[in-house]
Amino acid sequence: MTDELHSDGISRRVALKRLGAVASGAYFAGAFQGESTDIIVGGKPVEIAVWSLSPTTVRITVSPVVAGIRTPVPVTGALIVDDKARPVARGTEASNVALVRARDVVVKFTASPPSLTIETARGEVLQRLDLSAETSDVSFLLGKGPLLGFGEGGAQFDRKGVIDQMRNGQVSNNTYRLSTHGTRAPVQWLIGTEDGWAMFIHQPYGTFDLTGAEGKFTPAPQRAFGGEAGVVGAASPTPTQLTTNSPLDVFLVASRDPKVIMREYAMITGFQEMPARWTLGYQQSHRTLSGPDEILGVARTMREKKLPCDTLIYLGTEFTPSGWNTRNGEFGWKPENFPNPKPMFDELHGQHFRVVLHVVIEGRTLTGSVTDACTGLPQPSGRNEQNQWPPDRSAACYWPVHKGVFDTVGVDGWWPDQGDGLDGPSRLNRHRMYWEGMQQWVPNERPFALHRNASPGIQRYGGYIWSGDTQGLWRTLQLHVPIGINSGLSGFPLWGSDIGGFYPTAEYTGELHVRWFQFGAFCPSFRCHGRNWHLRLPWGWDGGDGGPFETGANNSFRVDPAELNNKQVEPILKDYLELRMRLMPYTYSALRETHQTGMPMMRALWLHHADDATAVRRGDEYLWGPDILVAPVVEKGATSRRVYLPRGVWYDFWTNERVEGGREVEKPVDLATMPLYVRAGAVIPMGPVKQYTEEPSNEPTELVVYPGASRTSVMYDDDGHTFNYRKGEWTGIEMLWDDRSRQLTLQLVRGSKMSGAVPRLFAARVAGMQTATMVRFGGDRVRIRL
Numbered sequence: 092m093t094d095e096l097h098s099d100g101i102s103r104r105v106a107l108k109r110l111g112a113v114a115s116g117a118y119f120a121g122a123f124q125g126e127s128t129d130i131i132v133g134g135k136p137v138e139i140a141v142w143s144l145s146p147t148t149v150r151i152t153v154s155p156v157v158a159g160i161r162t163p164v165p166v167t168g169a170l171i172v173d174d175k176a177r178p179v180a181r182g183t184e185a186s187n188v189a190l191v192r193a194r195d196v197v198v199k200f201t202a203s204p205p206s207l208t209i210e211t212a213r214g215e216v217l218q219r220l221d222l223s224a225e226t227s228d229v230s231f232l233l234g235k236g237p238l239l240g241f242g243e244g245g246a247q248f249d250r251k252g253v254i255d256q257m258r259n260g261q262v263s264n265n266t267y268r269l270s271t272h273g274t275r276a277p278v279q280w281l282i283g284t285e286d287g288w289a290m291f292i293h294q295p296y297g298t299f300d301l302t303g304a305e306g307k308f309t310p311a312p313q314r315a316f317g318g319e320a321g322v323v324g325a326a327s328p329t330p331t332q333l334t335t336n337s338p339l340d341v342f343l344v345a346s347r348d349p350k351v352i353m354r355e356y357a358m359i360t361g362f363q364e365m366p367a368r369w370t371l372g373y374q375q376s377h378r379t380l381s382g383p384d385e386i387l388g389v390a391r392t393m394r395e396k397k398l399p400c401d402t403l404i405y406l407g408t409e410f411t412p413s414g415w416n417t418r419n420g421e422f423g424w425k426p427e428n429f430p431n432p433k434p435m436f437d438e439l440h441g442q443h444f445r446v447v448l449h450v451v452i453e454g455r456t457l458t459g460s461v462t463d464a465c466t467g468l469p470q471p472s473g474r475n476e477q478n479q480w481p482p483d484r485s486a487a488c489y490w491p492v493h494k495g496v497f498d499t500v501g502v503d504g505w506w507p508d509q510g511d512g513l514d515g516p517s518r519l520n521r522h523r524m525y526w527e528g529m530q531q532w533v534p535n536e537r538p539f540a541l542h543r544n545a546s547p548g549i550q551r552y553g554g555y556i557w558s559g560d561t562q563g564l565w566r567t568l569q570l571h572v573p574i575g576i577n578s579g580l581s582g583f584p585l586w587g588s589d590i591g592g593f594y595p596t597a598e599y600t601g602e603l604h605v606r607w608f609q610f611g612a613f614c615p616s617f618r619c620h621g622r623n624w625h626l627r628l629p630w631g632w633d634g635g636d637g638g639p640f641e642t643g644a645n646n647s648f649r650v651d652p653a654e655l656n657n658k659q660v661e662p663i664l665k666d667y668l669e670l671r672m673r674l675m676p677y678t679y680s681a682l683r684e685t686h687q688t689g690m691p692m693m694r695a696l697w698l699h700h701a702d703d704a705t706a707v708r709r710g711d712e713y714l715w716g717p718d719i720l721v722a723p724v725v726e727k728g729a730t731s732r733r734v735y736l737p738r739g740v741w742y743d744f745w746t747n748e749r750v751e752g753g754r755e756v757e758k759p760v761d762l763a764t765m766p767l768y769v770r771a772g773a774v775i776p777m778g779p780v781k782q783y784t785e786e787p788s789n790e791p792t793e794l795v796v797y798p799g800a801s802r803t804s805v806m807y808d809d810d811g812h813t814f815n816y817r818k819g820e821w822t823g824i825e826m827l828w829d830d831r832s833r834q835l836t837l838q839l840v841r842g843s844k845m846s847g848a849v850p851r852l853f854a855a856r857v858a859g860m861q862t863a864t865m866v867r868f869g870g871d872r873v874r875i876r877l
Contacts, residue, residue, distance in 0.1 A: 130185055132205050133227040139200060139207075140181040143193035144172060147346045148355045151198065151207060153222065154338035156183060164294055164340045168519045169547040171361045196345045209288070209343050217288040217345050221305075229308040229339065233301065236285025237708055239695060241299075242278035242581045243545060243556065248573035248710025250281065256298045256311075259518070259544060260511035270644065271567045273558030273574065273588065276518075276545035278581040280356060281306075284697050284707050287347040291359060293547075295337040296515070310337065349698045350690060356582060357689030361551035363584050364526070365686045367537040368679055368811035369445055370504075370555065370585075372401025372784045373668055376620035376627065378411045379639045380428045383435060389628065390439055394782060398629050399668045401783050403439060404506055404541075404620070407449040412639070419451040422496045436500035443783045445503035447539065448496065453509050456483045457517040461528045463487035486524040497532060504539030515546040526552035535813045541616065545583055555585040555616055562644040563592030563599035563621065568607050569725040573710035575614055579691025586693070587616025595623050595643040595650070601632045601657035602727065602762060605664065609765040610723040612667040613715045615682075615692050623650065629668070632660040663763045669780045674719075676776040676792055676806055681716030683807040692716060700737040703753075709735050717804065718773035718797075719744070722758070722766040732758050732766050740771035740799035747859035749799065769858070771799030774826040774835065776806045785811055791852040791865065794826065794835065796877060798857060801830045805840060822846050824868065838872040845870045 130137050135155045142150040150172070155162045180191040185202035192212075199208040205222040221230040237249035246253050257277035279292040279299075297310040344355045357363075375393070380386055386405075393400045408414035408425055417423040424432050439446055465488035496502055505525055510518060522542060529538035541555045549556070558574065561567045571588050578586040590611040591604045604626065611617050619627040622641040626632060637650040671678075681692050690698065694714040700706040712722040712734060720741065722734040736752035743750060743758070744767035750756060758766040769775060775797070779790035792806075809821040823840030835855055839845070850869035856862065857877050864875050 130183060130200075130202060130205060131224050132222045134225055136183060138181065138183045139188045140178040141188060141191045141193060141198050142176060142178045143196070144176075144342070145355060145358065146194040147196065147351055148342060148344045148359070149193045149196050149198060149209070151220075151341045151343065152338050162338055164338050167294070167516045167546075167548075168523075169293060169360055169515070171548075171551070172359055196343070209345065211287075211345060215287075217286065218283075218290060218343055220341065222339075227310045227339075231290070231306045231308065232283075232286075233304070233306050234283040234286035234288070236283065236704070237697075237710075238301065239282045239284055239577055239697065240278065240280045240289070240581045241577060242276050242280070243558065243578040243583055243586065244272050244275035244277075244574060245577065246272070247570075248576065249708070250577075251301050254298065254300045254302060257296050259513075259515070259546070269560065270562040270594075271564060271570050273561045273567075273571070274543055274556075276556065276578075276583065278547050278583075280547070280581055282352060282580060284701065285704070287345060289344040289346075289352045289356065291342040291344075291356065291547075292340070293342065294340040310339075347701065349701050350688065353580075353689040353691070353698070355689075357550075360548045360582055362687070362689060363550040363582075363685045364553040365537060365682065365816065366539060366553045366555070366585065368675070369401045369784045370539050371615065371675065371678055371682065372617070373399055373671065374402040374404055374447070374616070374618035375400055376404040376406065376618060376624070378406050378414075378620075378622065378624035379641065380405070380413050381639075382428055383430065386428065387435065387438060390442055390444055392630070393444075394442055396630065396665075397782060398665055399672045399780065399782050400444070402445045402447055402504070402618075404447040404618070405449060406506075407451060407508070410449075410451075410508070411641075415448055420453070422450075422492055432500050440501070443786065445539075446500070447504040447506055447541070448502055449506040449508055450493075451509045452489065452507060452521065453512065454484055455512060455514070455517075457486055457489070457513060457520045457524065458483070459485045459487055459520070461486050461490045461524055461531060465491070486520055486528075490524050490528040493528065494532070504541070506541045508543055510542070510544045513544065518542075518544045518546040519548050519552075522549040522552040522554045535815070537812055537814065541618075547582060550582050550584065553585070554583065555587075556583055557586070557616055557618070558588040560593040561589060562594045563596050563603060565598055565603060565725060565727050567592050568603065568610065568723070569711075572610070572713070572723055572725065575693050576695045576710060576713050579693045580695060582689075584685050584691040584693070585615045587611065587614045587618055589621050590617075590619040591621050591627060593621045595621065595626070595648045596645065597648065598727075599626070599643070599648070600651070600654050601660045604632065605660055605762055606724050606765070608664050609667055610721075610725075612671045613693075613719075613721045613723075617671060623648070626650065629664045630661050632657040659762055666763065672781050672784070673777045673779070674775075675781075675784055676778050676808070677716060677719075679811075680776070680805060680807040684716070684805075696720075696735075696737060703737045705735060706737040718770050718775065720768040720770070722768075724760055724765055729760055732760050734758050734766050734768070736768060741768040742771065742797045742799075742858055743767075744769055769797045771797055772802030772828055772830065773797045774802075774804050774828055776826075789852075791854040793863065794853050794855040796828055796835060796855065796857050798828075798830055798833070801828060803827045809846065819844065820846050824851075833877055835875045835877060836872065837866070837868050837875070839870055 138154050138156055138161050140152045179193050180188045188200045191198040195212050197210040207220040209218045210216050219232050238251050241250050282289040295310040297308055300307040342359055344352050346352055405415040407416050407419045409419040417425055525540035526538050543559055545556045575586050590607045621627055623637050625635050626637050684690055696706040696709050715721050722732055724732050733755050735755050738753040741750045741752050775795045777793040779788045804826050806824045809816040822845055823843035825838050825840050827836040850867040853866045854863035855875050
């Protein structure tokens with residue numbers, strides 16, 4: 092620490108000593124004013140500490156002091172910030188934290204009543220945390236605009252107006268219904284879209300009341316090990332396991348730039364890892380199976396009908412009358428379906444399918460990592476009374492049980508189901524186990540696992556999630572648009588749903604399936620799954636039986652026989668399968684941006700149009716990556732769809748019609764059409780139709796230019812499945828469109844290099860034009876006049 096003099100002649104070292112706090116990299120003032128008083132919050136003396144994590148982000152802890160010892164913040168695994176970093180200010184007296192300057196953020200504390208005000212350097216109040224001297228409640232400002240975030244699931248797009256207990260799992264109450272809302276994976280991260288702030292309450296978990304003029308947070312009693320109490324499905328803790336002394340640990344981001352807000356949250360909890368490219372392809376899930384002939388028959392039919400598909404997923408037995416294993420929780424093969432697993436897997440792999448197996452883990456906790464030593468827990472050979480897993484288990488003991496199946500057939504990924512009773516740290520550990528565990532056996536392959544539960548930080552472990560066992564209802568489809576958007580804003584960018592809804596209902600028809608499939612084609616996880624699973628096959632609505640029969644939402648659902656001769660469905664689904672595949676270069680580039688910046692793939696309009704109040708409030712449409720606006724059709728029998736286009740020029744993807752934005756437009760739709768619009772200035776890279784993502788092709792990549800503005804975008808590429816991109820083996824091609832000169836320039840992104848096939852063949856054209864200019868790009872700058 093240097094001992095430079097400040098303008099008042101007091102050295103920094105002396106100033107810090109007088110203030111009774113430790114500082115690093117910032118100066119704070121104003122603590123000399125007034126008498127020092129102990130800070131009392133919730134009836135207890137506390138210490139307040141303030142950290143400056145970046146120019147725009149501060150961390151504030153309010154920690155009870157018991158017998159002179161500060162209560163530490165429980166370790167949940169959610170954070171990647173350095174807990175050993177020195178705070179800007181810390182103290183148990185009000186004078187220690189009266190005025191704290193943390194680069195571009197100012198934190199002010201008043202003792203009576205206890206309150207923390209967060210301001211910009213210009214004195215603009217962004218947020219105020221009103222503490223209580225008597226209780227642990229915290230009140231805070233809601234702001235003027237919509238509040239977004241809050242994790243997966245929930246009642247609506249804008250979180251205002253709800254009371255949310257932050258309960259994990261598949262729950263139902265007056266404001267939250269599993270049938271339509273799906274799984275709840277709460278994240279205590281709120282974004283004030285019009286007021287320049289975002290807030291993450293890391294600890295403790297509690298109830299948010301957003302129904303009043305101000306928000307109110309009431310902490311729940313905490314388990315002693317740091318997980319939240321009262322998790323659905325968890326064993327009830329005894330009173331001695333609960334504590335009300337958990338510190339309040341809050342992160343505040345002060346910025347009006349949505350990109351900064353998303354980056355800062357990623358800096359707190361972690362950036363999304365890059366999954367393999369094949370995980371973005373179509374995934375076909377199977378339920379009840381009629382033996383090896385049906386298993387192989389579905390795969391062969393996919394290829395014969397030229398229906399693009401990357402992944403086949405096999406459910407476990409007991410959740411369905413017939414699955415891949417002997418019983419849920421076990422790793423033995425069901426002989427009726429997989430009498431000789433190795434040759435079957437060899438044939439599936441020979442047809443270039445990836446194979447994913449469903450697995451179930453239950454219990455209260457999952458601790459540690461796969462690299463720990465397994466001690467004190469049994470290694471189960473099967474589910475029996477003498478050799479059962481205990482309710483609390485370790486990853487080091489559980490993960491090795493997967494190895495026999497992996498060694499036998501070479502499983503490509505896992506589908507860890509259940510886990511509703513796991514606390515937050517255990518849900519994170521589960522994601523970590525499948526990410527790190529697979530790398531023990533195949534170190535240079537990006538793992539895949541699809542989870543039903545999540546908690547902050549899972550993105551560091553490639554976390555794919557889906558929305559759980561919903562019902563096939565139009566209302567469910569409608570709600571899942573904002574649910575997907577808020578999941579992406581909450582650090583869960585790799586999200587999807589059961590296309591069609593898990594439980595069939597009387598509303599589940601070919602029309603609903605098509606509309607849900609269209610939406611699914613523009614979700615990160617693109618997967619069909621549900622009961623009466625033949626209806627989930629692309630050809631299942633034409634000439635099939637819908638079966639084998641399984642009960643629906645009302646336990647007696649039978650599909651209308653007229654719906655089983657719907658010849659419209661399969662051709663439309665094929666079109667969207669092919670569109671998903673053609674857009675893979677664009678989609679993979681959006682994934683890379685997520686990995687680098689924290690920007691989700693499904694983007695609230697707010698992220699790119701924060702100055703457009705109407706756009707900010709729209710939760711029924713979203714941006715797929717930076718340039719494609721998606722407006723799912725969610726009403727039965729719709730013949731048109733009202734779409735809000737933010738300010739600027741847009742193009743109808745289907746007709747190439749140029750449309751002025753800043754207004755609502757009425758888009759006519761038939762069953763085959765889901766409205767898609769592309770912003771002016773975009774250059775959309777589109778590949779050829781492939782049957783699987785890594786299928787070799789000599790066809791050029793199209794670069795489709797949408798004129799009307801000048802913009803720069805980037806197409807990213809690597810080998811699609813290894814970690815070699817971390818070593819610099821990746822290609823970034825900048826695509827600069829100058830609208831005035833009608834010139835497209837291609838050049839390498841600084842730091843990237845040409846990888847894979849060189850040179851790259853491109854066909855550049857203006858949207859709506861049939862003729863294209865062929866270009867071979869080998870790394871040197873290329874200019875194309877269109």
